[in-house]
Amino acid sequence: MNATARSVRTKANDIADYMRKRGQRARAAARVIACAETGTKNAALFALAEAIVDERDAILEANAQDMREARNNKLDDALVERLELNPKRIAAMADGVRQVASLPDPVGEISNMKMRPSGIQVGQMRVPLGVVGIIYESRPNVTADAAALCLKSGNAAILRGGSEALRANLAIARCLDRALVGAGLPKDAVQILDITDRRAVTEMVAMPEYVDVIIPRGGKGLVSAVSEAARVPVIKHLDGICHVYVEATADLDKAIAVCVNAKTQRYGTCNTMETLLVDAAIAERLLPQLAKTYSEAGVELRGCERTRKLLPDAKAATEEDWRTEYLAPILAVRIVDGIDAAIDHIETYGSHHTDSIVTENFTLARRFLREVDSSSVMVNASTRFADGYEYGLGAEVGISTDKFHARGPVGLEGLTSLKWVVMGDGSVR
Amino acid sequence: MNATARSVRTKANDIADYMRKRGQRARAAARVIACAETGTKNAALFALAEAIVDERDAILEANAQDMREARNNKLDDALVERLELNPKRIAAMADGVRQVASLPDPVGEISNMKMRPSGIQVGQMRVPLGVVGIIYESRPNVTADAAALCLKSGNAAILRGGSEALRANLAIARCLDRALVGAGLPKDAVQILDITDRRAVTEMVAMPEYVDVIIPRGGKGLVSAVSEAARVPVIKHLDGICHVYVEATADLDKAIAVCVNAKTQRYGTCNTMETLLVDAAIAERLLPQLAKTYSEAGVELRGCERTRKLLPDAKAATEEDWRTEYLAPILAVRIVDGIDAAIDHIETYGSHHTDSIVTENFTLARRFLREVDSSSVMVNASTRFADGYEYGLGAEVGISTDKFHARGPVGLEGLTSLKWVVMGDGSVR
Structure with a gap:
């Protein structure tokens, strides 16, 4: 030595x-x-x-x-x-x-x-x-x-x-x-x-x-x-790939409020929405209006093929986009057929952090809360609420993406x- | 290759x-x-x-x-x-x-x-x-x-x-x-x-x-x-070095019942008492009577010096005995002065599994429950109760000696x- x-x-x-x-x-x-x-x-x-x-x-x-x-x-x-x-x-x-x-x-x-x-x-x-x-x-x-x-x-x-x-x-x-x-x-x-x-x-x-x-x-x-x-x-706190799923029966105003807030209130936070899932039944009414607001806020959209038929200006989303935590003014958008497809997408690509459904349907709200395996699951609320102060914990020492011991804030x-x-x-x- | x-x-x-x-x-x-x-x-x-x-x-x-x-x-x-x-x-x-x-x-x-x-x-x-x-x-x-x-x-x-x-x-x-x-x-x-x-x-x-x-x-x-x-x-389930501390105000009959049960009901289980701590103020009244019952049950006693003055037949306990999970008809016995010495012993040598105090004093019972950092802490009860069935859980998939997520059964x-x-x-x- x-x-x-x-x-x-x-x-x-x-x-x-x-x-x-x-x-x-x-x-x-x-x-x-x-x-x-x-x-x-x-x-x-x-x-x-x-x-x-x-x-x-x-x-x-x-x-x-x-x-x-x-x-x-x-x-x-x-x-x-x-x-x-x-x-x-x-x-x-x-x-x-x-x-x-x-x-x-x-x-x-x-x-x-x-x-x-x-x-x-x-x-x-x-x-x-x-x-x-x-x-x-x-x-x-x-x-x-x-x-x-x-x-x-x-x-x-x-x-x-x-x-x-x-x-x-x-x-x-x-x-x-x-x-x-x-x-x-x-x-x-x-x-x-x-x-x-x-x-x-x-x-x-x-x-x-x-x-x-x-x-x-x-x-x-x-x-x-x-x-x-x-x-x-x-x-541990790992990725925050958070979703909002706008279900067919969603109230349009609530959907727009939640989707805009979840993406644009802050871009660099782990509870920011990174992928928007829109039910095919409501896509035509929701997406063009939403795209306008996002465009004004400077949010780049990356859509699936069906999304791009409604929003020709959106870039094409790749498989990689569904797995990406942008932490930036970029949003992936996918049109899905029904709650099963939405939950499948979330369970396949999500990070089990925070996911929200916008719906007026009681039974689907209950199903989403039960079946989505994320540390925070929400109905008609912005993913940005996933936070110790907002939950009334006073402060948080961290946000856990583990399932053991403690989940979420x-x-x-x-x-x-x-x-x-x-x-x-x-x-x- | x-x-x-x-x-x-x-x-x-x-x-x-x-x-x-x-x-x-x-x-x-x-x-x-x-x-x-x-x-x-x-x-x-x-x-x-x-x-x-x-x-x-x-x-x-x-x-x-x-x-x-x-x-x-x-x-x-x-x-x-x-x-x-x-x-x-x-x-x-x-x-x-x-x-x-x-x-x-x-x-x-x-x-x-x-x-x-x-x-x-x-x-x-x-x-x-x-x-x-x-x-x-x-x-x-x-x-x-x-x-x-x-x-x-x-x-x-x-x-x-x-x-x-x-x-x-x-x-x-x-x-x-x-x-x-x-x-x-x-x-x-x-x-x-x-x-x-x-x-x-x-x-x-x-x-x-x-x-x-x-x-x-x-x-x-x-x-x-x-x-x-x-x-x-x-x-994880690691050691079960469980203690009973018989405090000065203990009821003698309850103390004997708990001490005998905690040691002799089964020898090979993790919630069996391995070290008995006896307050100096009650040792003379308790130990000779207890030793007789243990002797009939075939339990070997290993005592501190003060214990051996009261029980000349007991072997001398070494430092190692305080740290040993016998899983056998052997019991370490130590005379202590007051609850602080008892808790110090438990925190120093114990395995944070299950520890019990026998006492009629309300304030000391509360202190023991609060201050002893074990997965089960008991008053006037046998350590053998530390078990999923006994706690009403129906069955246990294990006993945790960790502090994270779940403690005890x-x-x-x-x-x-x-x-x-x-x-x-x-x-x-």
Whole structure:
């Protein structure tokens, strides 16, 4: 082994040691935070919001340095844009934390305590998962958001933001420390990593003794890399290939409102419609009118053959289009015959994220809700509603496209699970 | 590459192909079974119970051949014992299937439909996980049990039993086919693998496109091997190092009843007490009396130093004893000072399976339930109650020692998750 190889190896060991120590501290803090009273957790959250407001200038200064370095490093504009903080965004960050404080505490809730013939009484108690690892990119507001959600749900957290946002994240970390210590909670309950080496992530996702779940928040590359390396459960968010199916009996006005909103309200979000399915029976009435609105909004249409007979200006859609998450002002359009064909299309090409039917028919609405296997299924509503705030979760720590544990927006409840509680009176089998 | 290597390689490809085809068929059947009506699923289950009774002689004959081969192969006695079927066990198998039929259908239940300020109404629907892979050893009754639970919860299943039970499993498979086809459900909804090559398992746990969750049922070796190779979520059952803590205010009669039952009712089960923690304030009154009963039952005691002052016949417990799942008539005993020391011991040495406190103190009972991070926490009840039947789940497909998704006994509900349901009236953001 030459000197360089040796030094690299030592460094890898150092990182492993460092991460394991972080993990041990998180595990110890998790026991305390899991049993912390609701009032104590809320006090820490309100103190965090206050500290963020107090430290606004320091956070902005740190962010300005991050931005300068990002520009010097020629990071792409979209990333730099996501990085930027301003007084309004900082106020929103503090507001978000206060909102989490005002949510009901999910931890400790006991449900379904039933008497059993044996004499015992059995039910379930909602409890934290333990230690949550969150790996994210750029946006520094995720730091405050994620910390607040983990704290409120009684979990310890290890947060690993992008290296491009390190200074702002560490400024927020100082607010967190102050808030935790002020409320009498262990500082280690939320740890923000100051190590930017990628191997820290590889370590972190492979310590089941210390980390109970990993949530990657970022692009597909990040999510796949984390999932590949993970030795602990991962709450994954992969593609959002969302559909709206306008059924034959749809109300035309509702259909247009939903279709326009689902595509044009924002283009880059995972709950944006990417493919529109139109029932043949309503296509002639709907599509020309809809195409006009899309054209005004600058949305490019890619249609199946039948669509292009009605909309000669639309490009021809290929098989690939049905599988594409554009995240852009492009929409694939397909004419289908009936609900079975629509559901078949969604199950074949969709990503099980969010799908909506527009219909006035009760039975078909019920069928769609039941048969479409997506994390959110909707009737007469825009796919854009698939979001923690809109669902009343307060905030979301991510959106799961998995079927295991939690589906769709993951809020406080998604960061908990249920243990069994048994009460007896000296009961034996 | 020489000829042998080539042939082995071809064989591995064959197995991969074979398993992927099985997976595709399961995925297709999952769509059908997920939406099957409750009455249809129940009809299939009652038909399965009937077929098992009808085919009793054929199943017994297949089992007799399995047993002969197992003995010829010098498999160990415990394994051969678990393999054995008899008319009583077959009747119990059919009864188990009928019990699952009589449980409420968890699928399709909609809960918490709340109105949101935006005008949408949001709630959750319970849905199957999709395709469940179950890998188990010897006991052929698991085949009927697991098939029934997956079917009722709307999941497709791929069952892979031990090669030693192949003939009996295939005889049960024929009953299943008859029942499914008779009810108009796809045969592929429950597939029982007839391939005994271990590589089939390695394939099966690494097909996230076709399998949504893997449940290994068997010894630690099986569970670890499956977890290591898995690329899909695994519902794991690892150690059951269960504790009873007899607190100072405990009622002596209840304490004795619980301690004796938790240890001696059965030795080889995961919910058997392995370590007894006794509060110093009650040790003198409890331990000598308890030791007598244990001694009569043939239970060997291994005590801490303080225990051995009260029970001079007890062996000395080592650090290793606190971490051991004996699955045998051996019990570790430790005297502790107060609930904090008891909880510390449980959190340090326990396996987060099942732990019980015996106490008359309300506040300490509440603390124990809240602070002990185990899948089942109990007050004044024997740890032996930690079981799907006892909890009213009807049957269990396994016991999870994980914190993610499901903890403790996993019944029908553990084989489902919740998707979001949104209803609007042309609602947009």
